[in-house]
Amino acid sequence: MFVAPALLVLALMLGYPILQSWWLSFQRVQLQAGRASETWTGLDNYIRLFADATFLQAAANSALFCLVEVVLVTLIALAVALLLNHPLGRGGIWKIMLIIPWAIAPVAHGVLWKWILNSNYGILNGLLMQLGVIDSYQVWLGSPVSAMAFLLLVDIWKSVPFIALLLLAGLQRIPQSLYRAAYMDGARPGAAFRHITLPQLRGAIAIAVILQTIWSLRVFDIIFVLTSGGPADATVMMNFMAYRTTFNFLDIGYGAAIANVIFIVTVLLAIIYIRLLQPREPGAAK
Amino acid sequence: MPQIELRNVGKSFGTFIVCHDINLVIREGEFLTLLGTSGCGKTTTLNMLAGLEEISSGDLLLDGVRANHLAPTERDVAMVFQNYALYPHMTVARNIGFTLKMRGVSRDEITRRVTEVAQSLELGHLLDRLPSQLSGGQQQRVAIGRAIVRRPKIFLFDEPFSNLDATLRVRMRAEVKDLHRRLGVTSVFVTHDQEEALSISDRIAVMRGGVIEQVGTPEEIYLHPATSYVAGFIGNPQITLLSGRVQASSGQLSVVSGAAELPLPPDADVTPGQAIEFAVRPEQVQPDPKGHPATVTSVQPVGAATHVGVMTAFGPMVASLPRFARLNHGETITLGFEPAHMLLFDATTGRSVGRRPIPVRKERTGS
Numbered sequence: 001m002f003v004a005p006a007l008l009v010l011a012l013m014l015g016y017p018i019l020q021s022w023w024l025s026f027q028r029v030q031l032q033a034g035r036a037s038e039t040w041t042g043l044d045n046y047i048r049l050f051a052d053a054t055f056l057q058a059a060a061n062s063a064l065f066c067l068v069e070v071v072l073v074t075l076i077a078l079a080v081a082l083l084l085n086h087p088l089g090r091g092g093i094w095k096i097m098l099i100i101p102w103a104i105a106p107v108a109h110g111v112l113w114k115w116i117l118n119s120n121y122g123i124l125n126g127l128l129m130q131l132g133v134i135d136s137y138q139v140w141l142g143s144p145v146s147a148m149a150f151l152l153l154v155d156i157w158k159s160v161p162f163i164a165l166l167l168l169a170g171l172q173r174i175p176q177s178l179y180r181a182a183y184m185d186g187a188r189p190g191a192a193f194r195h196i197t198l199p200q201l202r203g204a205i206a207i208a209v210i211l212q213t214i215w216s217l218r219v220f221d222i223i224f225v226l227t228s229g230g231p232a233d234a235t236v237m238m239n240f241m242a243y244r245t246t247f248n249f250l251d252i253g254y255g256a257a258i259a260n261v262i263f264i265v266t267v268l269l270a271i272i273y274i275r276l277l278q279p280r281e282p283g284a285a286k
Numbered sequence: 287m288p289q290i291e292l293r294n295v296g297k298s299f300g301t302f303i304v305c306h307d308i309n310l311v312i313r314e315g316e317f318l319t320l321l322g323t324s325g326c327g328k329t330t331t332l333n334m335l336a337g338l339e340e341i342s343s344g345d346l347l348l349d350g351v352r353a354n355h356l357a358p359t360e361r362d363v364a365m366v367f368q369n370y371a372l373y374p375h376m377t378v379a380r381n382i383g384f385t386l387k388m389r390g391v392s393r394d395e396i397t398r399r400v401t402e403v404a405q406s407l408e409l410g411h412l413l414d415r416l417p418s419q420l421s422g423g424q425q426q427r428v429a430i431g432r433a434i435v436r437r438p439k440i441f442l443f444d445e446p447f448s449n450l451d452a453t454l455r456v457r458m459r460a461e462v463k464d465l466h467r468r469l470g471v472t473s474v475f476v477t478h479d480q481e482e483a484l485s486i487s488d489r490i491a492v493m494r495g496g497v498i499e500q501v502g503t504p505e506e507i508y509l510h511p512a513t514s515y516v517a518g519f520i521g522n523p524q525i526t527l528l529s530g531r532v533q534a535s536s537g538q539l540s541v542v543s544g545a546a547e548l549p550l551p552p553d554a555d556v557t558p559g560q561a562i563e564f565a566v567r568p569e570q571v572q573p574d575p576k577g578h579p580a581t582v583t584s585v586q587p588v589g590a591a592t593h594v595g596v597m598t599a600f601g602p603m604v605a606s607l608p609r610f611a612r613l614n615h616g617e618t619i620t621l622g623f624e625p626a627h628m629l630l631f632d633a634t635t636g637r638s639v640g641r642r643p644i645p646v647r648k649e650r651t652g653s
Binding site for chain 2: 183184
């Protein structure tokens with residue numbers, strides 16, 4: 001009741017751009033001599049999507065990127081959280097070190113990695129060369145597979161800290177008495193992890209997976225800075241394509257349609273995850 | 287052979303000593319309670335028995351074999367925790383069966399034993415519920431079920447009733463006592479509630495500041511407290527300890543306290559001039575026309591008795607008078623008690639110097 005005015009403002013702030021974007025996606029928008037001409041085209045933009053090889057490529061790239069990143073980020077973050085929750089890892093210094101990648105501004109982060117990966121003076125080349133792993137400087141972002149792999153590496157590096165902290169908070173909420181009880185019940189550490197930690201962490205993992213999926217689908221800044229979608233559109237993802245279509249090709253209606261597809265996919269994923277991970281209630285509630 | 291034996295067991299966290307030279311022998315099938323206020327080391331002692339807490343010094347023997355470094359399952363002990371520690375994501379059946387599953391018991395056998403235990407605890411209809419869907423008493427029973435399903439040699443209870451309301455607590459007390467009678471499993475029970483300890487135990491070990499003050503049957507503890515601390519801690523309403531000095535006149539020992547001189551029992555273990563503390567259990571203070579004048583300072587009827595606080599020439603006392611005593615605040619009555627009923631303690635050591643001195647029990651091995 002009392003939050004109603006705030007919710008209303010929030011709804012307007014969020015709702016207007018969303019509605020505007022839907023409106024745009026049903027138009028053919030052309031920018032001519034300082035003004036936009038809009039022509040109603042109905043579902044044309046959406047139909048066009050499914051015949052567009054670039055879009056299909058972008059969708060496939062996004063799906064791959066998202067899947068790999070969610071799995072890796074969740075696993076790595078869980079491992080990091082478990083280490084931080086260990087008595088030896090409880091010092092604040094570890095958490096501060098962990099949070100640094102996440103605290104760096106997204107574009108600065110992209111630029112940082114651009115330097116690291118640079119094919120002429122990048123530190124990665126220098127390091128691997130000195131270690132004798134490679135015998136000549138590599139263009140890391142030059143081939144489709146390698147470019148995708150490095151985008152993943154860079155984004156995972158940035159995403160792990162937050163998810164790890166989220167899971168750490170979840171771990172710390174598990175009452176120690178459960179572990180004592182499990183120990184008394186004869187559960188070894190592995191069994192305690194499987195039967196206590198994982199089920200108790202279920203909610204936190206669900207949130208982590210949902211957030212990371214959405215963030216992975218939304219990835220933009222590192223692509224913009226590192227590859228601009230290249231080489232040969234190998235790293236074009238849906239968000240980047242929406243941007244490129246809208247602001248580079250100035251095909252505003254089509255760009256809005258792509259953005260809305262991302263919106264729908266994100267919402268659907270969120271709903272599916274929430275459904276899947278809701279604790280099942282056995283028996284009747286009292 | 288004693289089933290559990292603690293020999294000079296100590297526990298310290300860094301320089302902080304929690305338990306000090308605990309010596310205790312628990313016989314097979316016995317129900318022993320560790321009683322004390324919070325921070326007295328009773329739960330730590332229980333955890334050391336369980337294997338949840340490492341023993342810093344001394345030896346723990348189970349069936350005569352040193353067990354300091356055995357894991358809980360190897361010690362064959364099961365524990366009921368204060369907050370139950372039920373697994374929130376598992377149904378009642380899975381909570382009870384978890385320990386069997388961890389031991390690789392077959393699924394059919396688990397189902398059979400879980401059902402059997404659930405029946406005996408009247409949990410049969412709740413097997414598919416989650417702990418959050420149970421009442422406090424039901425959760426408590428599940429916690430007990432989890433302990434008994436594996437048929438351990440020893441049960442450990444860590445203040446299991448402290449989260450229950452008063453009525454339920456009394457009922458669960460009876461249930462646990464009944465369970466102990468049926469299963470005959472050695473049980474160690476921790477509580478801070480002296481009434482609970484008195485009502486449930488075969489023997490009680492009263493702890494204070496990491497040491498055992500006295501071990502004995504409820505009767506011994508209540509009637510013959512070994513120290514003034516035990517005397518004050520056990521019993522409701524609480525006794526008030528009064529100070530005085532022993533005096534001898536014409537072969538008769540008495541204690542001088544305030545303006546009064548009270549005769550001491552002839553077999554009191556005191557010497558003239560000794561500073562002592564004394565008290566009388568409230569139910570042994572009775573109206574007596576030839577007794578001591580006493581001014582009523584408080585009247586608390588509790589149904590079966592009325593606890594009357596009075597001020598006498600030798601200090602404040604509490605008398606437990608039968609039924610509803612019709613007394614007014616400020617009224618003067620006369621109260622008396624038998625010298626033999628006086629609990630006497632040395633003022634410096636706090637040790638009993640009463641007519642039948644019971645030394646602070648040092649439980650030893652062997653024999």
